[in-house]
Amino acid sequence: EDQVTQSPEALRLQEGESSSLNCSYTVSGLRGLFWYRQDPGKGPEFLFTLYSAGEEKEKERLKATLTKKESFLHITAPKPEDSATYLCALTQGGSEKLVFGKGMKLTVNP
């Protein structure tokens, strides 16, 4: 059973069309919930870390939120340069190990 599930697997948006990406998790003892962006041929690039339910963080057109069972990455008025794969990951307990979801490929058309 996957511990981190992302949905949808892929999403196509028109420029300016806001949407949300979902990351649900089943682990207990969540220590941190991480969002990364990955461009083709590149390594994941860190975006946000969330630690407790109710926490929110923002960066430009992105806002990440966290509840006890899931996290959302809200994209407001996206631009074509926001096209990438967005990865959700978590740490639990005393380990530094990141457990990743399968990712969500976002395409923003001009």
Next chain:
Amino acid sequence: DAGVIQSPRHEVTEMGQEVTLRCKPISGHNSLFWYRQTMMRGLELLIYFNNNVPIDDSGMPEDRFSAKMPNASFSTLKIQPSEPRDSAVYFCASQRLAVNQPQHFGDGTRLSIL
């Protein structure tokens, strides 16, 4: 600032050959991680080190895989002998070992075993 540096960026070799992947972490980071990314399984942790000491190697697929970190600025991941199913993108990441610090990734080595 220099990020995590991995070499080579691409490696194509024949089954049975030894493969060595290299990683230089960000200066001052004292945790280092090796991940493997495939279409089927996504990103999976293979092994990680704190202060050059292996902490969790439960993700290493089998004895053909080994990793070393002889000093704070260099690590290797070795596959011997290599098999076609080892084909994947291998990422190295580093982290400052402190509360709530994120991992920073290199751009990976794309490995193809023929």
